[in-house]
Amino acid sequence: MAQLNSLPDEPGGGVKVGLVFAGGGAKGGYQVGVVQALAAAGLAISSVAGASIGALNGAVVAASRDLPSAAVRLEALWMGVARDVDSSIEALRQRSRELGRFDQPSDLRRIFELIRSPILSDGFLDSLMRQTVAEDELRNGLPLWVSVYPPGRAELTGVPYGWMFDFIETRLRAQEGTWIHVNDRDGDRLFDTVLASAALPLAFPPRQVEGRKLRDGGITDNIPAAPLARYEGCDVIVVVHLTGGEMWVASDFEPAKVIEIRPEGSLNPTGNGDSAGLVRWVIGLLDFSTGRFEELMERGRRDAERAIGLLTEILHSAVSLRSSSEQMLKSLEKLDDT
Numbered sequence: 001m002a003q004l005n006s007l008p009d010e011p012g013g014g015v016k017v018g019l020v021f022a023g024g025g026a027k028g029g030y031q032v033g034v035v036q037a038l039a040a041a042g043l044a045i046s047s048v049a050g051a052s053i054g055a056l057n058g059a060v061v062a063a064s065r066d067l068p069s070a071a072v073r074l075e076a077l078w079m080g081v082a083r084d085v086d087s088s089i090e091a092l093r094q095r096s097r098e099l100g101r102f103d104q105p106s107d108l109r110r111i112f113e114l115i116r117s118p119i120l121s122d123g124f125l126d127s128l129m130r131q132t133v134a135e136d137e138l139r140n141g142l143p144l145w146v147s148v149y150p151p152g153r154a155e156l157t158g159v160p161y162g163w164m165f166d167f168i169e170t171r172l173r174a175q176e177g178t179w180i181h182v183n184d185r186d187g188d189r190l191f192d193t194v195l196a197s198a199a200l201p202l203a204f205p206p207r208q209v210e211g212r213k214l215r216d217g218g219i220t221d222n223i224p225a226a227p228l229a230r231y232e233g234c235d236v237i238v239v240v241h242l243t244g245g246e247m248w249v250a251s252d253f254e255p256a257k258v259i260e261i262r263p264e265g266s267l268n269p270t271g272n273g274d275s276a277g278l279v280r281w282v283i284g285l286l287d288f289s290t291g292r293f294e295e296l297m298e299r300g301r302r303d304a305e306r307a308i309g310l311l312t313e314i315l316h317s318a319v320s321l322r323s324s325s326e327q328m329l330k331s332l333e334k335l336d337d338t
Contacts, residue, residue: 015235015318016046018228018256019061023052023218024242025200025285027267029293031057032074033300034240034261039067041308047143047232049179049225052218054240055146055197059129059182062144063137075297077132082290085117089289092116107279114286120203129191138190143232144182146197147217147224148209178220179227180209200285222246229253235318238311240300242267257314261307263299 019038021031031054045067050058057074064070092113118124138144182193189209196207196214206213217224223246228234234256241248241262250258268277268284269292 014044015315016233017043017315018047018049018225018232018234018237019045019058020223020225020228020237020239021048021050021054021057022240022242022246023050023054023198023216023222024267025053026288026292027242027284027296028053028057029078029288029296030242030263030267030300030303031240032071032078032293033297033302034304035061035067035074035300036071036297037301037304037308038238039071041311043067043238043311045142045238047145047228047234049145049147049228050197051147051222051224052198052200052216054242055194055217056125056129058144058146059133059138059194062142062182063133064141073132077128078288078293079290081119081128081288082293085114085119085288086290088117089113107283111279111282111286114283114288117286117288119288120286125195125198125204126191129194135187135190138194139183139186141183144194145179145224145227145231146182146194147221148178148180148193148196149215149217149219150178151206151213178217179224181227181231223248225253225256225258229256236311236314240304257318259307259311259314261300261304264303267296267299 021028024030035057045061048058048062050056060073060077061067061070064073180193182190185193192207192209193214196209197217199205199207199214200216201219204216206215208214223239223241225237225239228237236257236259237253239248239250239258239260241260244262244264244266250260268280269287270280
């Protein structure tokens, strides 16, 4: 694998590299493999952004001292979840056997098993994040931005399932997402902000943060690269997608150079028989089991390794551009002095 260690680190004349994690439920295991590959290549980053599961992964990365330590923490975090999910599913199947109701697994049965898994239980994600990331690590770590979905007019006026109408209106008007700089928060507000970005409707209730109901940021901005370009001054932004065809325009974030790491093929499971695509999509969001996580992690590693060559070229180009700009500024200052 190509190495990036020859590049200067920020601060000290190096480029600023931001890392963005898209949302996609359990498919976030793919991002763990990407982090492992980028860590092995020697990439140093200066800021992080994420939506939904990407916000959770982003929090771990932002709170870690570097990408290698983040990779270790992320794998330990989600492997622990996967073991809990495996145990839950096996307990359900054993109970079914005892009652004489167990039959061949189907995709619909799989969904039933997954919605009974511990990750969807009340308070599970809260405990998970607090056990994985310390408050001071997150507050004093790399700048972390998450996208959230605030209530709109329909929800504020009490319309049942008003968030759905607000979502449609937001999409029709092409409104920008809402981003929050997590490091500015403290205590419960810090963790609640990250968890709000992962509050997937119908699976989790909205989070109350500073008097506002906030939901999954993936609803309106599933790839929150904008705050890294606008507020963190990133020269290069690495975006980790969880779908192959999400509509997104990298040129919107110029002058930052964007490198996209996309899965080669769908990350949804293939399913049993003639299962509808919607069924497989739901399973893809919910399946945090060990086998599934290991498969996604390996795919993330492979796809990221394929992008290392391009990443190296763009980083060296950005370093040269930064150096040329600094030399030009110094020359102009000398002219002013004379």
